[in-house]
Structures are given as C-alpha cells and as structure tokens.
Amino acid sequence: MNTVVDNQGISRGEDDDQEDPASGTPNNGSSNEQPRKAIQSVEIGVRVLKALMDCGKDGAHLREVAEKSGLSRSQTHRYLLAFVNTGVVEQNAQSSRYALGAFAVRLGVAALARVDPVQIAGNHLASVLEELQTTGLLSVWGNYGPTVIRWIDGGIPLFTSLHVGSVLPVQASSTGILFLTHCQRVLTQPIIDSERAGGLVIDDKELEVQTVKAREMGYASTLGTVVPGLSAVSVPVFDPDNKLVATMSILSRVQDKNFYTKPRIERIRAAAIEASRAIGWSG
Structure with missing residues (x-):
C-alpha cells in the first residue's frame, strides 16, 4: 500500500479512500472520524495537469512538470503515466515530452x-x-x-x-x-x-x-x-x-x-x- 501525506502532515495509505462496503462511506480507519471531504490524489493530479499546461503547447519533460508542480520526479511520473493511459496526456516518442492529449481536448x-x-x-x-x-x-x-x-x-x-x-x-x-x-x-x-x-x-x-x-x-x-x-x-x-x-x-x-x-x-x-x-x- 502506498503512503501519502495529507494536509495536516498525517501519513495515510492510498487505500484509505476506499468505501466501506457495508456503510457506503469512506473507510478511513476509525468510525469516530469524519469522512474526508476530498480525494487528495485527484487534487495532486490536477496540480500535475496545471503544471503541464503552464509549460506551453510544445509540452515538457518530466523534470519540468515536477518542478512546476512541486512534486518529486517519481511521483510526477506515476501521475503522468496514469494520464497517458487514460488519454488525458500524451508523450512524444522521439522527444519524450509530455503534452495534453486528445481526451483533455x-x-x-x-x-x-x-x-x-x-x-x-x-x-x-x-x-x-x-x-x-x-x-x-x-x-x-x-x-x-x-x-x-x-x-x-x-x-x-x-x-x-x-x-x-x-x-x-x-x-x-x-x-x-x-x-x-x-x-x-x-x-x-x-x-x-x-x-x-x-x-x-x-x-x-x-x-x-x-x-x-x-x-x-x-x-x-x-x-x-x-x-x-x-x-x-x-x-x-x-x-x-x-x-x-x-x-x-x-x-x-x-x-x-x-x-x-x-x-x-x-x-x-x-x-x-x-x-x-x-x-x-x-x-
């Protein structure tokens, strides 16, 4: 299970966002805690997309997107790969640059x-x-x-x-x-x-x-x-x-x-x- 850090600096597993099948509410490990109001991984993904947009229409290399989004290269790469797999982002085979893809259009x-x-x-x-x-x-x-x-x-x-x-x-x-x-x-x-x-x-x-x-x-x-x-x-x-x-x-x-x-x-x-x-x- 991958670990992420929320806005309060508390480490949580990415699987913590999964719903409890019995209750239909997010399973955050404690019945006394309020359900989280947002899925942090989605918010981070949007940061990556915004960074990619700011890089210009010719796209950008991984390091540029990472710098603009404030994430590590490995974390940025995982998000970009997910976006490539869904058509939101595309990668040029020759230059290795990433750019917004057909689904983003x-x-x-x-x-x-x-x-x-x-x-x-x-x-x-x-x-x-x-x-x-x-x-x-x-x-x-x-x-x-x-x-x-x-x-x-x-x-x-x-x-x-x-x-x-x-x-x-x-x-x-x-x-x-x-x-x-x-x-x-x-x-x-x-x-x-x-x-x-x-x-x-x-x-x-x-x-x-x-x-x-x-x-x-x-x-x-x-x-x-x-x-x-x-x-x-x-x-x-x-x-x-x-x-x-x-x-x-x-x-x-x-x-x-x-x-x-x-x-x-x-x-x-x-x-x-x-x-x-x-x-x-x-x-």
Missing part, C-alpha cells in the same frame, strides 16, 4: 460548449452553413491562441488537417486577424512572438493594414495561407461588453474563386450579428 471543448455564448454562436453558424452548403468552424481564444472548438461539415468535402483543438496562426489566418483587430495587444503579442520565434514572421505594418481592413469591412479573409488550397472568411461574435468571444468561419477551396460572393459574405456577417445580439451585444 475533448474535456475542454465540452466545458466550452456549455457556455451559452459558444452554444449560441455555434447554432447560428450551423444554420448559415446549412443554408450555404459549405463547411465552417467556430473558434475562441485559448491558452495558445485562436483555437477551433467546433467543426461543421457541409456541402463539398474539404480535405484538411484542421480539426477540433487545432490552434490557428494569429498572423496568417482570418480568425487570427480578427483577434488581432478586436483584442488588446497584451493578449496577442506573446502568441505573435512565439510564432515569429518558430519562423512565421509577418511585418507589423502588414498586420496593421489587415486589421484596419478587417475593422472597416467587418470580416477577414485568407487565401491558402493556413492550409494550401483552402480559403476562409471569418466574422466576429461579440458579447454585451463589446468583447470578441468567438469567430465564425466559412471555408471553401481556393479553386472555387466565385464562392465568396457579396451576398454570401453578407449572410455570414448577418449570422454573426444575430448571434452577438442573441448573446446581448447592443452594437
């Missing part, structure tokens, strides 16, 4: 989906995509930048590496341009710096031209800059405080040059305005 998406603004925007997007018979996506600002939280297929199939959980480049995507346009630079600058360190560099003057245009036109567009052969038009969704809460994007193949007609663009803009007003925006 699903948890995050499920949590975001419960937020009313996201649900409202998603419903409006689904409606306009059905009308236009095309594919689209809904994105919000995540820890690593604009993140796809909903993907809706429709119309002609599009072959792309994009999926729920994908992080879009701030400098090179229509979604990213909208976040640059409507969010404070203190939020977006760290992501810009990270992209530039990775080799994606777009001049500040060019970014300013694009953000001014996006503000004037009410939308942003890109032509094959994120995924070759794929073009996109994105529109902003605002909350009651006039803050950008999500972006709605419609996608098409670059070869379909006549897809983005003025009526289609106005329709997706109208859908975003309707969603914003349903959320409480008064603009």
